[in-house]
Amino acid sequence: MKRVVYVTGSRAEYGIVKRLLKRLQQDPHIEFSLLVTAMHLEPKYGSTIDIIKQDGFDITASIPISLNTENNQTIIHSMAECLDKFGEHFQNNKYDAVIVLGDRYEMLSVSIAAAMHNIPLIHLHGGEQTLGNYDEFIRHCITKMSKLHLTATEEYRKRVIQLGEVPESVINIGSLGAENSLLLNLPSKEELVSKLDIPTTPYFMVVFHPETLTGHSVLAQVESLLGALEQFKQSYKFVFIGSNSDTHSDQIFKRFKNYTDENKFKFFTSVKPEEYLALIKYSQGLIGNSSSGLLEAPSCGVGTVNIGNRQQGRVRGESVIDVEPNTTSISQGIKKLTSIEFQQKLPHMINPYYQKYSMERAYQEIIRFLNSPMNSTVKYFYDLRSIE
Template identity: 30%
Template sequence: MKKIAVVTGARSEYGLLRWVIDEIHHATELQLQLIVTGGHLSPEQGLTYRCIEEDGYDIDAKVDMLLSSDCASGIAKSMGMCSIGMSDAFLHLQPDMIVVLGDRYELLPIVGTALVMRIPIAHISGGDITEGAIDNEVRNAVTMMSTLHFPGTQTSAARIGRMIGTMKNVFVVGETNLDNFLRLSLLSRNELAESLNIDLGKKWILMTYHPVTKESREKNLFDVNSLLHVLQSLGDDYEILVSKSNTDLYGSDINQLL
């Protein structure tokens, strides 16, 4: 039986991995190992590892990596802590392969550690493009270190093929988030209004902001402030829902503004 270790570091990316984890969990020829790190273990982020446990999955290893600072040097130090913790987790669990998704910065120490320890890597959602952020460089670096590639589209698969020089081990599987629409029971508008305590009679606006990590802290905060001023100017006819930042560069500064 092959041991497959799925590594998740954030609530957002766990939502995309949920049904991949479930399929591995129920596969008779595979043994699921679940490693959580990053924002999942942060009180400021809601200790979201508990959501994973509530979904019925056992967590095999918790790798604490977050420092209090989310400036560039603080994140770099957190990445170093992640690498140390992952080496211990991989040594203990002895996985036959790890599975990661996306382009968050913690993937660099996770995948780099697996590469050095000669653990094959399966990467989901490679080959995409994100302008204005370091995500592109992270994603492409993970692609170059990975063994199996599971992009969401043919276009992304072609980019991976150009990067690694072959289409071998590149499998287009579609976007994993679509499984949430197919498998989850979605709330009605009335149910959503009740759960969030918002006015059903007003128009709704959802605001979410991804830090532009290639821009300065000051530019990011200026952009968020400008957006908030525009939303506030709309008046009382709107209910404005704002999502908080993940453990990203400048994330805590942005959350203070919100």
């Protein structure tokens, strides 16, 4: 029996992989473990470990780390603590593979700990670019420690190979999140109104995170965003979702909380994955700089006003409207999104991240990897000659 562990630290990546985790948990030939850390354990981020428990998962271990987003040094302290604690866990618990998703700083620490203990890493969503955030180099670092790579587009697959990874170990499966939007049993709008007290009138979703590499003022960008929303609040309501635990995210939280209280708009620290997708689905569109605006929102059938550089470099479909982080540009983006011309074209726009059977392909590739020599052999650097 193979021992496989998934490490989750945030609501976003947990929501993406939940169906895959259930598939692995149900496999009688796998001893599946789930380690929970970081934002899941913090009340200020919604204590989303409770959602994981409600979903029926047995949590193998909760590994708390201190999260202080005041500056980069406090983030580095969190990374060091995470590295130490997961190093100790992997010293005392042996696994045949550790699965991680994406690019968050705590996942870099987890990956280093696993690699140093010679535990094979399986990485989802490698090869992507986010040039406005430190997730950019974190993601590529995790790639170099991983043995199996499950990418979300063909462009990302080629980039991982360009990083020196053996082509046979890099599989383009599409985005699990894009598939989730179509296959998960989402609550109806009436259920959301009853449970979350969201507006019955037209509303936009607002999800905004810090840019951590550009040097731009987080508060200046937030004020530009709110200045744009002021021009539309007579016609629309706005539903805000709290930011991730990135550097200076506390500034976003405080300003959004004050703004929503003043205007009687809804603000959620966090919601269940199905609720989040449903909130997007029934909205007029997503405004902000979340990756969900590029990956999941197109499958929900809504457009995105993508602000600034946080997602710069990522593949995006026609439903994504890129704007500069200033009030005028954001306002123009919202006007374009709500225009008759754009709305008529929206149903025919393609989500470049969607592939049929993404979750099942991910599962099958993980099983294949666990039973292949690639799991136990030493990695070598693949010198690029051609990409097929």
